[in-house]
Amino acid sequence: MEHLELLRELHDRGSLAAVAAALHKTPSALSQQLKAAQRELGVPLVARSGRGLQLTDAGTALARSAVGVATALAEAEASWQRFQGSATGTVRLACFHSAGELLVPGLLDRLRPHPGLVLETSDEDVAQDDFGALAADYDVVVAHRSDDVAAPAREDLVVVPLLREPMDVALPADHPLATRAHVTPADVIGEDWIAPPAEFPIDRVLSAIAARAGAPVRVVRRTTHLPLTELLVARGHGVALLPRYTTREHAPAGLVLVPLRDLRAGRLVEALLRPDRHARWVVRLVVDELVAEAGAVVAP
Template sequence: MHDWDIKKLRILRTLAEQGTVTATAEALTMTPSAVSQQLTNLAKQLGVVLLEAQGRRVRLTDAAHLVLRHTEAVFAQLERADAELAGYLAGEAGEVRVGAFSTAVPALVVPAVAALRTSHPGIEVRVREAEAAEAYELLSAGSVDLALSLAAHAPTARDPRFTRIPLFADPLDVALPADHPLAGAPGLRLADLSGERWIFGGSGPWSEITRTACEAAGFVPEQAHSAAGWTAILAMVEAGMGVALVPRMAVTRRAYEVAVRVLEADRPARHVIAALRRGAEATPAVARVLTALREAAPQPVRG
């Protein structure tokens, strides 16, 4: 492999454009002797003769023209690299790897990526579904650049490894069978459902969130069925097997014959955050993704 020196190749290309060593030196703000020395060194590095004397001028050899053909492709690629680097530095380009929990992918990440394709097509977002514990392992290992998680299950704000950025509060609604006696009751409260059979996961984040919300309302929920996926939970509610707390993001676009009631008096919620390795929030492309996620976040229901 030959030593292709970009600086010397630029001098050769300029000589081809200007025609003389003197004009080349003027164009590059060099001395004629420096131009000649650099081209002599390039010829030695490549092992070919690049210039032939032609009176007081020099003529490029066939080998020099061969080198220049390839040099043009190299400089074109370098121009593209410069443009992409400038875009990266301005936050207009780059790759951002996002780890996100399951309900955040369709409700939050997908709309954010769709918006970025229009506003910043040079930014490529790679999505990896991962629950809270795995997301932080991936973030710590450098496998993702940004993790979407729940505040209740994130490392503490004092953890020096990460920066936590609040995104929004996802309200918890209650899903009841469509024919449930309380499906249309005005002013429904969580405490009104204390005697119901509940459906939630046997362990993990959602089990804790359900238990915490119910305990704040003054009762311990009786777990009738255990399920972790919203498809299974809502299907069981639809079949009249129990009731469930569900995050609003999980039911926004699902077609189930269930009554989903907003708990206006209780207003339980889970808090969604973005986490990054400390200092990474200053990376322009990551900042663009964070902005898109904030703009895609569901707006709170007023009432």
């Protein structure tokens, strides 16, 4: 099983150095373990690729079989915990900032009936295509992606939909468009915009606005910190796209959210998990309560 797990980690993390850092072992120790596995099995499991290592077809097949073995063990443990009637264990949850603000307080409230379950939370805000890699380090990863693009290939992960959050245009309350029932891309394309870095879901929606309006977007400031964006908009330093449910809970005075028309603008919030971690009972409890909390957020 130890050999299988090493191959799986190498498959998911891409380099022996990354695996060594994750497992708190030295690369040389893992290299010796790989050599021992190859001698034992009688086939090459890795091959040199530039300065690193790449799994052979045999190594890839064994790495994938490790998922099934780990999942079966997790399911057996979950069955035993259900038999005993006690959900115990630690669940590591990673959230991007605004999802944590939106979901984590209510999630903790919902988990109070399970005192044996310890939820550890961490902030992880990365480009939308990079969330999947975080599932190697966390039991549950709350990710977001723009809903106007196809989902990335994530055949090695369990994907649990949580909610769709519309993106509204945030305007200063004294802006000429602030009293509108809605705005179009053509209405707002000429504004000074405050936006997150490229490849974040909100920025992709902003690119779609530019494409629909047929003109470039003028970005005057970039930040991933939504509360800062809200304050800047409220004080008249630009306009922004902001997630509706997250922003409406604490929008500062002087900021107005106006729906965007003629363009599908939103982000999908999902939970990403390795299959064996999804099989753990305590993890399933967390995911079930995440789904419930997301449903309560969306409900009017």
